[in-house]
Amino acid sequence: MTRIAIIGAGGSGTAAALALADLPDVEHLEVFEEKGGIGGEAFDTPDQGHLCNTSVAGMSLRADDDFHFSRWLGGNNNSPLQEQFVPRQLYRNYLRSSLENLRLGNSGQQVNITNEKVSKIFIRDTGVALVGSSQNPHEFDEVVLAPGLSALNRPSGITDRSTSLREYNSPYDPGFQRFLQEHPGSVVGVLGTKLSAIDAARSVLAASSRVVMVSPSGQLPAVRKENPLGSPFPIGIRRFKDWSSSPQRFCQGLSNYLAQFGENYGKSELLGERVEESASSQLRSDIVAASEGKSHWQLAVGEFVDLANEHWSELSSRKMFALKKAIYRWIVRYVSAMPLENAILLDLAFREGSLVVHGSDHFIHRGDKKFELHGPGRKIEELDALVWAAGFKSSNWKFDGRSVLELAGDDEEVGALPVSRRLAVERSSGKPLPHIWAVGNTTRGRYPIVNAIRTSVLQAHDLKSRFLAAAPRRFYCTSSASSTSHKILRGE
Ligand SMILES: Cc1cc2nc3c(=O)[nH]c(=O)nc-3n(C[C@H](O)[C@H](O)[C@H](O)COP(=O)(O)OP(=O)(O)OC[C@H]3O[C@@H](n4cnc5c(N)ncnc54)[C@H](O)[C@@H]3O)c2cc1C
Incomplete structure (x- = not known):
C-alpha cells in the first residue's frame, strides 16, 4: 500500500x-496547502466579471x-454550458468541492x-x-509537487x-481588490496586456481609477463573442505536418486556412511580427468582427493547438523552436481572446482617457x-499602485545536488528548480531522482504552446497511468507532449 503526498x-x-x-x-x-484555501493562484477572485479564459469544455478536472x-x-x-466562459470564482x-469531498x-x-x-x-x-512549518516530518512513499x-517576471527598473x-x-x-475599494481615483499600473491584465483593468475602471497598461508588445488580446460558433473545417494531421516543415510554410498555411472563417482573421499581416496598429484602433476593428460573429478562428486555433502539442515533439528541437517563435505571438493573441463586454468597456475607457x-x-x-512610468x-x-499580470517564472524550489529540495526564501528571484535543471540533475548524477513527481505550472517550459488547466489534468492522468503500470521509479517532470493532447478550445 502506498502513502502519497501532494504539495499544493x-x-x-x-x-x-x-x-x-x-x-x-x-x-x-x-x-498540503500553505494558504489554507483550495484553488491556487488563478481562481481566487471575488469579481464575477473575471471569467475563466477557457470554456467549460476544457476545464473538467477528470x-x-x-x-x-x-x-x-x-x-x-x-449542455450548451460546455461552450461558456464562467466566472473564475x-x-x-x-x-474546492471536488477536493473536499474526495475519498x-x-x-x-x-x-x-x-x-x-x-x-x-x-x-x-x-x-x-x-518537513513543513510544524517541523514534524511527514513520511510518504511518493510526493507530487x-x-x-x-517568482514573478520583473521588467528592468524594478529590482x-x-x-x-x-x-x-x-x-x-x-x-x-481591497486597495481599489479604499483608494478610488488612483492611477494604477498594470504590467501586461493579456487576459489577466484585462481583468486588472476591469477592476481598476470599476473603482473609478485610471489604468496604465505596459507590456513589451503593447497589444491587447483579440475579442471574442460569448460563444464560439459552429465547427471549423478540420485541419488534419497531414495538413499540419505539411505546414510544420518551415515557419514560412506554417504562416502561409494557417493564414489561408483562417481566411475561411472570416476576412478579418485570415489576413496574412496578422501572422507577421507585429500588427502595425495601435491598441485602440485594433480593439475597435476586433469589436466589429466579434459583433458580426466572425469568431470561428477560435475553434480552429483550439484544434491547431491540440495538434501542435501532440505532434511537435516529433520534430527536431531546432525546427520546433523556430516554429514556436514564429507563432508564439500569434497564439497568445488569438487563443486567449477577451469577452466582447470587456472590449467595449476598454474602448470606452480609451475614449475617456482613463486607459x-x-x-x-x-x-x-x-x-x-510611488512607481514611475x-x-x-x-x-x-x-x-499609486502596481499589479503584476505579466506571467510567472519557475518555482523557487532549490535542489542541493544530493538529497534535499528546499524552498528558497522569498527574495530569491530566479526559480531554482526549473525543468531543465531537474533534467540536468538526472543526467549528471546518472541515476534518476526517486519518489518525486511534478505536475502543473511548476513544470512549465516543457510544453510547446499553452499551459492551461487541461495540461495539469492530462499530466495527472498520465501520472496515474504510470503509477498503475508500476513504471520504474524515476524523476518525472511532465508527460511528454506526444503523450498528451490538451484541448484549449473545442469544436465538438
Ligand atoms: C493568472 C492566471 C490565470 C489563469 N487562467 C486560466 C484559465 O482561465 N483557464 C485555464 O485552464 N487555466 C488558467 N490558468 C492556468 C492554470 O491556472 C494552471 O494551469 C493551473 O491552475 C495549475 O496551477 P497550479 O496548481 O500548478 O498552480 P497554483 O494555482 O499556483 O497552485 C499552487 C498551490 O500550491 C500552494 N503551494 C505552493 N508552495 C507550497 C508549499 N511549499 N507548501 C504548501 N503549499 C504550497 C500555493 O499556495 C497554491 O495554492 C491561469 C494561470 C494564471 C497564472
Missing part, C-alpha cells in the same frame, strides 16, 4: 488528487470525463487536506520525509520589493514613494 491545492494538485485517489493501492493521500465540470454546474452531457468552488476509491477514506507550508523534502531510499509558480510601495501579485490578489496602453519603449521605475527619455507619470 491549486488546479494541478486537485487534478492529481482526483486521479490518484482512484489507484487501487493507495493507503493514504494527503494534500481527463476521462469531459463533462465533469459541466455536470457540476448543473448541465448535462449535451465558480471554478474555484468546483475545485479513496479502495477504502472510502477521506483525502486529508493539511494547512501547512512544506519547505523541505528529504529523499530516502525507501521514500520521502516532508504541484506548488505552481512563485526589489518594498512594503511602502503598493505592489500586487495578480489582479486576483484580495489585497489588490492608456504602452509598448516596449516604456518602463516602470521604483520611485521613493518612464517613456523614451522622460518620466511620464506616477503610479
Whole structure:
C-alpha cells in the first residue's frame, strides 16, 4: 500500500488528487496547502466579471470525463454550458468541492487536506520525509509537487520589493481588490496586456481609477463573442505536418486556412511580427468582427493547438523552436481572446482617457514613494499602485545536488528548480531522482504552446497511468507532449 503526498491545492494538485485517489493501492493521500484555501493562484477572485479564459469544455478536472465540470454546474452531457466562459470564482468552488469531498476509491477514506507550508523534502531510499512549518516530518512513499509558480517576471527598473510601495501579485490578489475599494481615483499600473491584465483593468475602471497598461508588445488580446460558433473545417494531421516543415510554410498555411472563417482573421499581416496598429484602433476593428460573429478562428486555433502539442515533439528541437517563435505571438493573441463586454468597456475607457496602453519603449521605475512610468527619455507619470499580470517564472524550489529540495526564501528571484535543471540533475548524477513527481505550472517550459488547466489534468492522468503500470521509479517532470493532447478550445 502506498502513502502519497501532494504539495499544493491549486488546479494541478486537485487534478492529481482526483486521479490518484482512484489507484487501487493507495493507503493514504494527503494534500498540503500553505494558504489554507483550495484553488491556487488563478481562481481566487471575488469579481464575477473575471471569467475563466477557457470554456467549460476544457476545464473538467477528470481527463476521462469531459463533462465533469459541466455536470457540476448543473448541465448535462449535451449542455450548451460546455461552450461558456464562467466566472473564475465558480471554478474555484468546483475545485474546492471536488477536493473536499474526495475519498479513496479502495477504502472510502477521506483525502486529508493539511494547512501547512512544506519547505523541505528529504529523499530516502525507501521514500520521502516532508518537513513543513510544524517541523514534524511527514513520511510518504511518493510526493507530487504541484506548488505552481512563485517568482514573478520583473521588467528592468524594478529590482526589489518594498512594503511602502503598493505592489500586487495578480489582479486576483484580495489585497489588490481591497486597495481599489479604499483608494478610488488612483492611477494604477498594470504590467501586461493579456487576459489577466484585462481583468486588472476591469477592476481598476470599476473603482473609478485610471489604468496604465505596459507590456513589451503593447497589444491587447483579440475579442471574442460569448460563444464560439459552429465547427471549423478540420485541419488534419497531414495538413499540419505539411505546414510544420518551415515557419514560412506554417504562416502561409494557417493564414489561408483562417481566411475561411472570416476576412478579418485570415489576413496574412496578422501572422507577421507585429500588427502595425495601435491598441485602440485594433480593439475597435476586433469589436466589429466579434459583433458580426466572425469568431470561428477560435475553434480552429483550439484544434491547431491540440495538434501542435501532440505532434511537435516529433520534430527536431531546432525546427520546433523556430516554429514556436514564429507563432508564439500569434497564439497568445488569438487563443486567449477577451469577452466582447470587456472590449467595449476598454474602448470606452480609451475614449475617456482613463486607459492608456504602452509598448516596449516604456518602463516602470521604483520611485521613493510611488512607481514611475518612464517613456523614451522622460518620466511620464506616477503610479499609486502596481499589479503584476505579466506571467510567472519557475518555482523557487532549490535542489542541493544530493538529497534535499528546499524552498528558497522569498527574495530569491530566479526559480531554482526549473525543468531543465531537474533534467540536468538526472543526467549528471546518472541515476534518476526517486519518489518525486511534478505536475502543473511548476513544470512549465516543457510544453510547446499553452499551459492551461487541461495540461495539469492530462499530466495527472498520465501520472496515474504510470503509477498503475508500476513504471520504474524515476524523476518525472511532465508527460511528454506526444503523450498528451490538451484541448484549449473545442469544436465538438
Ligand atoms: C493568472 C492566471 C490565470 C489563469 N487562467 C486560466 C484559465 O482561465 N483557464 C485555464 O485552464 N487555466 C488558467 N490558468 C492556468 C492554470 O491556472 C494552471 O494551469 C493551473 O491552475 C495549475 O496551477 P497550479 O496548481 O500548478 O498552480 P497554483 O494555482 O499556483 O497552485 C499552487 C498551490 O500550491 C500552494 N503551494 C505552493 N508552495 C507550497 C508549499 N511549499 N507548501 C504548501 N503549499 C504550497 C500555493 O499556495 C497554491 O495554492 C491561469 C494561470 C494564471 C497564472
